[in-house]
Amino acid sequence: MKHTGIKVFAPASVGNVIVGFDIMGLALNKPGDEIIARFSDKPGLRITKVTGAKGRIPSEVEKNTASVAALSFLDHIGEKGKGIEIEIHKKMPFASGLGSSAASAVAGVFAMNELFKRPLQKRELLPFAVKGEELASKALHADNVAPSLMGGIIFIRNNHELDIQRLPAPKGLYATVIHPKIEIKTSESRGVLNKHITLNNHVLQSGNLGGFIIGLFKSDFDLIGRSLNDILIEPQRAGLIPGFKDVKNAALEQGALGCSISGAGPSIFALSANSFIAENVGSAMQKVFHDLKIDSELFISTINPEGAFKY
Amino acid sequence: MKHTGIKVFAPASVGNVIVGFDIMGLALNKPGDEIIARFSDKPGLRITKVTGAKGRIPSEVEKNTASVAALSFLDHIGEKGKGIEIEIHKKMPFASGLGSSAASAVAGVFAMNELFKRPLQKRELLPFAVKGEELASKALHADNVAPSLMGGIIFIRNNHELDIQRLPAPKGLYATVIHPKIEIKTSESRGVLNKHITLNNHVLQSGNLGGFIIGLFKSDFDLIGRSLNDILIEPQRAGLIPGFKDVKNAALEQGALGCSISGAGPSIFALSANSFIAENVGSAMQKVFHDLKIDSELFISTINPEGAFKY
Numbered sequence: 001m002k003h004t005g006i007k008v009f010a011p012a013s014v015g016n017v018i019v020g021f022d023i024m025g026l027a028l029n030k031p032g033d034e035i036i037a038r039f040s041d042k043p044g045l046r047i048t049k050v051t052g053a054k055g056r057i058p059s060e061v062e063k064n065t066a067s068v069a070a071l072s073f074l075d076h077i078g079e080k081g082k083g084i085e086i087e088i089h090k091k092m093p094f095a096s097g098l099g100s101s102a103a104s105a106v107a108g109v110f111a112m113n114e115l116f117k118r119p120l121q122k123r124e125l126l127p128f129a130v131k132g133e134e135l136a137s138k139a140l141h142a143d144n145v146a147p148s149l150m151g152g153i154i155f156i157r158n159n160h161e162l163d164i165q166r167l168p169a170p171k172g173l174y175a176t177v178i179h180p181k182i183e184i185k186t187s188e189s190r191g192v193l194n195k196h197i198t199l200n201n202h203v204l205q206s207g208n209l210g211g212f213i214i215g216l217f218k219s220d221f222d223l224i225g226r227s228l229n230d231i232l233i234e235p236q237r238a239g240l241i242p243g244f245k246d247v248k249n250a251a252l253e254q255g256a257l258g259c260s261i262s263g264a265g266p267s268i269f270a271l272s273a274n275s276f277i278a279e280n281v282g283s284a285m286q287k288v289f290h291d292l293k294i295d296s297e298l299f300i301s302t303i304n305p306e307g308a309f310k311y
Numbered sequence: 312m313k314h315t316g317i318k319v320f321a322p323a324s325v326g327n328v329i330v331g332f333d334i335m336g337l338a339l340n341k342p343g344d345e346i347i348a349r350f351s352d353k354p355g356l357r358i359t360k361v362t363g364a365k366g367r368i369p370s371e372v373e374k375n376t377a378s379v380a381a382l383s384f385l386d387h388i389g390e391k392g393k394g395i396e397i398e399i400h401k402k403m404p405f406a407s408g409l410g411s412s413a414a415s416a417v418a419g420v421f422a423m424n425e426l427f428k429r430p431l432q433k434r435e436l437l438p439f440a441v442k443g444e445e446l447a448s449k450a451l452h453a454d455n456v457a458p459s460l461m462g463g464i465i466f467i468r469n470n471h472e473l474d475i476q477r478l479p480a481p482k483g484l485y486a487t488v489i490h491p492k493i494e495i496k497t498s499e500s501r502g503v504l505n506k507h508i509t510l511n512n513h514v515l516q517s518g519n520l521g522g523f524i525i526g527l528f529k530s531d532f533d534l535i536g537r538s539l540n541d542i543l544i545e546p547q548r549a550g551l552i553p554g555f556k557d558v559k560n561a562a563l564e565q566g567a568l569g570c571s572i573s574g575a576g577p578s579i580f581a582l583s584a585n586s587f588i589a590e591n592v593g594s595a596m597q598k599v600f601h602d603l604k605i606d607s608e609l610f611i612s613t614i615n616p617e618g619a620f621k622y
Contacts, residue, residue: 155525199543208468208519210334211466213521
């Protein structure tokens with residue numbers, strides 16, 4: 001018997017958002033992951049097809065981020081034995097700092113919820129998606145998973161409690177993200193981080209985090225711009241990305257509100273007050289990498305308001 | 312010639328507000344400092360009377376917080392030589408963690424601005440008040456000065472830039488502050504603080520700070536309550552205040568949203584969602600100190616919306 005399938009999309013996301021290490025993330029419109037899921041007469045979950053990411057995505061159900069998230073959900077609803085086939089189409093760069101594993105995890109669990117006619121609300125899918133993401137990143141945080149699922153700019157008060165809050169995204173806010181085609185492993189990028197910071201730097205960074213949040217609530221682009229300055233993480237990671245300083249300076253010269261590393265890198269992310277600036281910022285960033293003979297991909301996006309969806 | 316005077320009031324304030332070390336403060340309605348100022352035929356600024364604080368407030372113009380702030384303002388407007396007399400009536404506890412020196416500094420500069428018919432806007436007085444506060448606390452931060460001057464719950468994005476933001480105070484929010492009559496010097500209270508913190512604790516505390524700010528904007532008392540948990544500073548300072556843990560537990564048992572040390576202590580501060588809870592919290596706190604045979608003063612207050620004023 002041939003079953004008809006459903007197709008879902010989960011978007012890329014920018015973790016940290018410059019001043020919220022491990023506790024903020026925002027969703028892009030593109031790129032992202034597509035998953036097609038259908039019931040099957042053969043019991044159990046199987047991955048029948050994987051495209052994209054140059055064959056680096058495992059197709060074993062226990063090792064794949066999307067299927068691990070899906071299984072955790074199926075277990076919860078008591079349908080782990082049900083015959084289901086999924087196809088995973090990774091339509092975004094892998095290990096890029098754009099939340100690739102989070103998008104897979106979200107797409108996996110979101111597809112299952114759709115296939116079973118939504119037994120859970122969207123927000124309730126978060127813990128299952130986090131399980132998948134944990135497999136890939138070896139750490140528990142929702143700063144990519146939550147925005148990929150829910151959309152918007154997400155603040156995570158506490159990663160263990162998954163206490164998430166949606167921040168307002170002022171009208172006109174644009175994200176520009178450039179992915180230089182070099183690779184940094186998240187584990188390496190986390191490895192360079194000192195496990196201690198000074199109390200003084202905590203105070204300064206907290207001031208910027210609070211300023212950013214207040215700026216979003218007040219749609220105060222000046223305040224957002226003054227606040228988007230990462231004194232903690234960026235100085236430790238910038239050296240991993242060739243040309244980082246020049247790309248950042250180019251973005252700021254074009255009027256970006258702020259510019260820093262997207263998640264664990266190597267992608268670089270800027271926020272701008274309108275699409276015109278966002279496009280100029282993108283061109284300027286791309287020129288720097290071009291001059292350095294580094295291939296890059298550019299994504300310019302409003303803040304995605306919805307997150308994962310079914311086509 | 313007899314000159315008529317003006318009389319001003321600057322309120323006490325709660326620094327840190329549990330999760331915003333050095334970058335948040337809120338204004339109480341009472342207690343506070345009164346200053347009477349009048350022109351005089353004798354050139355220069357003089358302190359003619361000081362009451363309160365058991366004679367511990369210096370009456371030398373160069374050593375007194377209020378007059379140092381006043382002089383800095385007078386210098387700015389080019390009136391340093393003008394004959395002026397001030398009386399300082401300290402109507403609040405000294406070295407209590409309630410921003411006593413900040414209230415003096417604010418009252419000093421605010422009185423001068425009133426005496427000269429407001430050459431500057433209220434907000435523009437902040438740098439001069441900070442100068443006075445710096446004399447007393449040996450550190451530059453505006454977490455008491457800014458709320459005492461402006462009222463409300465103030466967030467300081469950057470103390471050096473004096474980039475301050477007013478946070479919304481949800482309707483019903485009450486502060487309960489108890490001042491046990493023991494003394495901790497701010498310098499001692501700062502001395503116990505480790506100059507380094509773990510990155511992990513930074514992430515947790517930042518989550519709570521952001522949660523608190525979002526809770527204020529959304530009037531979400533549950534979120535405010537979940538967020539008011541200081542994992543950084545309170546554990547290091549609690550030991551300086553006899554009975555702290557019992558007072559805190561008593562406040563939380565009565566339904567306080569959160570409870571911790573006010574500024575550098577020894578006062579203890581709780582936030583509550585209405586006056587009924589705030590009063591129960593106050594009684595419970597006071598009972599603990601009474602049982603410990605420690606005298607205490609209790610202040611229950613809405614968030615003061617205006618800060619310093621002229622009678």
